Amino acid sequence: MARGSPALLRRFCCCAAKSVSAAGAGARGTTKKNIVFLGSPQVAASVLDTLLVASGSPDSAFQVAAIVTQPPAAKNRGRKLMPSAVAQLALDRGFPEDLIFTPERVGEEAFLSDLKEVRPELCITAAYGNILPLRFLDIPPCGTVSIHPSLLPLYRGAAPVQRALQDGVSETGVSLAYTVRALDAGPVIACERFAVDEYIKATELLAILFNIGSKLLLHELPSILDGSAKEKAQPQDDSKSTHAPKLNSDESWLSFDQEAKVLHNKVRAFAGWPGTRAKLQLMNQIGGPDVLEIKVISTKVCTSCDKTGDENEVLFSGSSLLIPCSGSTWLEVLELQLPGKKVTTARDFWNGLRGQKLLKSP
Numbered sequence: 001m002a003r004g005s006p007a008l009l010r011r012f013c014c015c016a017a018k019s020v021s022a023a024g025a026g027a028r029g030t031t032k033k034n035i036v037f038l039g040s041p042q043v044a045a046s047v048l049d050t051l052l053v054a055s056g057s058p059d060s061a062f063q064v065a066a067i068v069t070q071p072p073a074a075k076n077r078g079r080k081l082m083p084s085a086v087a088q089l090a091l092d093r094g095f096p097e098d099l100i101f102t103p104e105r106v107g108e109e110a111f112l113s114d115l116k117e118v119r120p121e122l123c124i125t126a127a128y129g130n131i132l133p134l135r136f137l138d139i140p141p142c143g144t145v146s147i148h149p150s151l152l153p154l155y156r157g158a159a160p161v162q163r164a165l166q167d168g169v170s171e172t173g174v175s176l177a178y179t180v181r182a183l184d185a186g187p188v189i190a191c192e193r194f195a196v197d198e199y200i201k202a203t204e205l206l207a208i209l210f211n212i213g214s215k216l217l218l219h220e221l222p223s224i225l226d227g228s229a230k231e232k233a234q235p236q237d238d239s240k241s242t243h244a245p246k247l248n249s250d251e252s253w254l255s256f257d258q259e260a261k262v263l264h265n266k267v268r269a270f271a272g273w274p275g276t277r278a279k280l281q282l283m284n285q286i287g288g289p290d291v292l293e294i295k296v297i298s299t300k301v302c303t304s305c306d307k308t309g310d311e312n313e314v315l316f317s318g319s320s321l322l323i324p325c326s327g328s329t330w331l332e333v334l335e336l337q338l339p340g341k342k343v344t345t346a347r348d349f350w351n352g353l354r355g356q357k358l359l360k361s362p
Contacts, residue, residue, distance in 0.1 A: 033121040033225055034065035036140070037086075038128040043210040044069075045085040047126040047147060050214040052093055061225060066118045067095060070129055071102040107133045115139055122224060124217065125179060126210060134181055142225055144179040147213035149206060150244070151191055152177055153236040156184035157244035161209065162202045164244070166269035168261065170196055172205070174213040176220055178233060185241070187233035190220050198264075199300075201271035249274040256360045260301045260329035267299045278323075280314060283357040291361070297335035297343050305330050314358040316350045323360055 032055070037048050048067065055063045067090050072081040083091065090100050099118070103111040112135055122142040125132070137144055150160035151173040157163075164172045173193040178186035192212050196205065223229040252274040254263050267276045276296045281289035305315065305322055315322040320332035337343045 031061075032063040033061060033142075034119055035062045036066045036068060036115065036118060036120040036123045037064055037126075038068040038123060038132075039086045039126040040070040040084040040129050041127050042085040043206050044126040044128070045089040046207070047124075047210055047214040047217070048086055048089055049093075050218065051124070052095075054218055061222065062122075064095075065120060066099045066101060066115070068101045068103070068106070068115075068128070071104060106130050106136050112136065112139070123179075126213070131183075132179060137179060137181070142227065143230070145189065145217070145224060146177050146179050146184070146186070147210060147217060148175045148177055148184055149173075149209035149213065151175060151193065152184060152188050153238065153241035155244040156241055158246035160244040161206050162244070162247055162269045164269075165196070165200075165202055165205065166265050168265045172196055172209070174209045174216065176213070176216055177236075178230070185236055185238065187230075187235050189224065189229045189233045190216055192216055199268070201268045203272040247274060252277050254278040254296060256323060256325050256331070258325060259327045260303075260323075260325040260331040263325060263331050264299045264301045267296050271297075279361040280323075281359040281361055282353070283359070289359065292358075293339060295337040295339075296333055297337060299334060300332040302330040302332050303328075310359070312359045312362070314360055316346070319345065319347050321346045321350065321358075 035051070035055075037051060039045070039048060048064070051064055054060055067086065069084045069086040069090075072083050072087075074080065075082045082088075084102075087100055087102065091097070101111055101114065106112075115136070116139060120140045123136075123140045123144040124147070125144060126147040132144065148156075148160065149172070150156075150164060151171075152175040154160075155164055155172075161172070171193055173191055175191040176189040177184065178189065180186040194209060194212065220229060223232070247270065252270055254266065254276050256263070256278070263276075270276045278294055278296055280292045280294060282292045284290050300320065302320075302322060305317070305324075312324065314324075320334055321336070323331045323333060325331050333346050335343055335345055336349055338349075
């Protein structure tokens, strides 16, 4: 059976206790401390890669003893079960398959028993995707530390980067914090700020912040492993906390009765998944409107327009569609996608209309 096949990945959560025990015994024969990494998407895979490289150094104080990630999921049109990005990276790097755990819930007794056999000194989470119960948090003596892509206590929750961009922030950052039962509310070990420009999208910003976070983690690991980090970690001010709820596909529609800046920020925030959609009206040959649904990919904000048209008319200037919005502002659409088609430039889309009039939907 090939590495990374769906059947193989389904067995990760049922690893042989003998293999786990052997790994733990081997770890106890070395001076390196055992770390367990928890993560799932590509941004977490980049953190794992950093840890694996660092742990391979002869003078490293730690080793990655086990990996915990989401179970294989059906992806693409064929709905084939595929491993998470973290699991795939681990497999590609030759990490022992029976030490890649994929529990449906981290509170499962079988999983917790296997985790105890590994004897982790520390657990590290990066976009894992599951709430950790107290029975898990009690296992590693050095605690569990999370890389969270916000300046805590701001944007606690599942979508901190997306909600920050949606709010139009000019600065965000990444925090290293101890994990406690309350969501993203543990003491902060360290943080690093990052200036946000008005065009960066969530997918780009997530990658940048987790890259910064992995370097911050390596810098702080010695103090985390010797316990001194717990003394310097700062409790969060709950009165200043904000929430970053998970995105849902129903939020993806753009409403042009909002100002262009609000819509532009939403396009940046929702890049990747779920994306942003809009409905326009294409006037047909008999003068009636046909609804045209588009996915909006890239935008800018225009506060004035030197072209004139009807109140709801979508115009074209330079290389952008100009859609009238609230407050006499205009949303410049640079790239878009029609259903079932590839992403196209606004110019190519406009040329394809062949002079047909385009209106924003009421």
